[in-house]
């Protein structure tokens with residue numbers, strides 16, 4: 886049983902891996918994986934970290 890195409894799969898979208906972007910299939914998936922990895926450690930800040938803060942600063 887030899888399934889060469891099944892061996893290398895993109896961990897993000899499970900598409901066939903591209904040698905240029907191994908182990909991913911494209912630069913996009915490479916970035917996505919990186920962002921997800923960072924998200925686990927940094928918990929990308931949400932839009933409302935502090936409801937009391939006026940981020941716009943254009944109240945008056």
Ligand SMILES: [Zn+2]
Pocket residue numbers: 895896897898899900909910911914
């Ligand atoms: Zn992919």
